[in-house]
Amino acid sequence: MIEMPNLWTRRKIIGTLALAMSAPGAFAEQLLLTPKQTAGPFYPDHLPLDTDNDLLVINDAITPAIGEVTHLSGRVLDAKGDPIRDAVVEIWQVDGKGVYLHTGSDGKAGRDSNFQGFGRFLTSSTGEYYFRTIKPVAYPGRTPHIHFAVKMKGREKWTTQCYVKGEPRNAKDGVLRGIKDERVRESVLVDFASIKDSKVGELAAKFDIIMGFTPTDIGH
Numbered sequence: 001m002i003e004m005p006n007l008w009t010r011r012k013i014i015g016t017l018a019l020a021m022s023a024p025g026a027f028a029e030q031l032l033l034t035p036k037q038t039a040g041p042f043y044p045d046h047l048p049l050d051t052d053n054d055l056l057v058i059n060d061a062i063t064p065a066i067g068e069v070t071h072l073s074g075r076v077l078d079a080k081g082d083p084i085r086d087a088v089v090e091i092w093q094v095d096g097k098g099v100y101l102h103t104g105s106d107g108k109a110g111r112d113s114n115f116q117g118f119g120r121f122l123t124s125s126t127g128e129y130y131f132r133t134i135k136p137v138a139y140p141g142r143t144p145h146i147h148f149a150v151k152m153k154g155r156e157k158w159t160t161q162c163y164v165k166g167e168p169r170n171a172k173d174g175v176l177r178g179i180k181d182e183r184v185r186e187s188v189l190v191d192f193a194s195i196k197d198s199k200v201g202e203l204a205a206k207f208d209i210i211m212g213f214t215p216t217d218i219g220h
């Protein structure tokens with residue numbers, strides 16, 4: 001059981017965002033595009049009452065979800081490294097017991113009812129998104145992963161998944177192995193790194209999503 005503060009303040013979110021943002025650097029002419037991956041069958045069939053970006057606490061509940069607290073952030077960029085703002089980023093993943101927020105999920109009777117299972121965030125002018133969630137765990141047939149959907153006006157919903165770098169089960173995961181190019185496959189492996197000085201063992205994970213078009217295509 002992990003102890004964590006009950007209050008999740010805006011100040012803390014902004015502080016964490018500042019930490020998570022990387023220094024601006026020179027981009028190569030074309031960034032490696034994030035591979036599109038299947039949404040799978042477990043996008044919530046009934047969205048939770050709370051769809052904010054804090055998956056650890058549902059509305060004003062007192063009991064947080066079980067799991068390793070992770071600050072998951074990144075940017076949605078075009079191939080030139082320019083930010084894509086006002087994109088809706090959605091994530092969904094199993095709870096600490098390997099159960100999805102979906103009526104068809106195995107083990108749903110034992111689901112962690114304190115885990116939101118799904119969250120949404122609108123990217124900022126810098127293309128940044130942020131979620132507070134748990135480090136993903138495995139479920140039968142899959143290595144740990146987090147599903148992402150990116151929704152933009154005038155475009156079809158686009159989905160991918162990110163994975164835990166160094167996780168031994170990655171080597172046997174069919175979806176991950178389906179990405180044949182090694183460099184592209186590595187681009188979806190994310191470091192879940194301990195946050196220095198975190199007294200409760202929180203982790204930070206950063207996953208940039210590089211889309212294969214430029215924002216001018218959508219009128220920005």
Ligand SMILES: [Fe+2]
Nearest residue numbers: 040042142147
């Ligand atoms: Fe999945």
